[in-house]
Amino acid sequence: MRVAVTGTPGTGKTTATERVESGLDLVHLNEVIREEGLATGRDEERDSLVADLDAVADRLSDRDDLLLDSHLAHRLDVDRVVVLRCHPGELERRLTERGEPTAKAEENAESEALDVILAESVDRHGEDSVYEIDATDRDPEAVAGEIERVIDGDRDPSAGTVSFIEYL
Numbered sequence: 001m002r003v004a005v006t007g008t009p010g011t012g013k014t015t016a017t018e019r020v021e022s023g024l025d026l027v028h029l030n031e032v033i034r035e036e037g038l039a040t041g042r043d044e045e046r047d048s049l050v051a052d053l054d055a056v057a058d059r060l061s062d063r064d065d066l067l068l069d070s071h072l073a074h075r076l077d078v079d080r081v082v083v084l085r086c087h088p089g090e091l092e093r094r095l096t097e098r099g100e101p102t103a104k105a106e107e108n109a110e111s112e113a114l115d116v117i118l119a120e121s122v123d124r125h126g127e128d129s130v131y132e133i134d135a136t137d138r139d140p141e142a143v144a145g146e147i148e149r150v151i152d153g154d155r156d157p158s159a160g161t162v163s164f165i166e167y168l
Helices: 013-017 029-035 053-060 088-097 102-113 116-125 140-152
Strands: 002-006 025-028 039-043 048-051 066-069 080-085 130-134
Touching (some): 002 116, 013 140, 029 048
Parallel strands (some): 002 080
Antiparallel strands (some): 039 048
């Protein structure tokens, strides 16, 4: 089984997935992209690599039983998608605290309020494969526990249950 843990940068994906206890191999996609040169270039405005998702998919094509962590993970072939959510105001605070430029933090907060990653996940994988987790006020262990429930099949799909539209 392949499970993607995705969400807007700053929602807690890496922190939570590092605490997940499962039989799946954890892959931090952003590290793989950076370390193995799986990018087509650099987005200078956002100061980030542009991932070559076809190359990433090829790199992982012979591997199953994966827990994939990245804001891009939902763009790969997976069985289940966990979308971590965070209130945009809190998300903006987290991003600026870790040194992101104000404009980038604001852009990500707006994307979170607009459900951008959730919509992409549902569009690609369907509502029956998408699980939302509001991580705003949960500690990483609690979020990891919810991810484990998704992996174990003990949680129902829940696309569309979290809304931050009031932020806009």
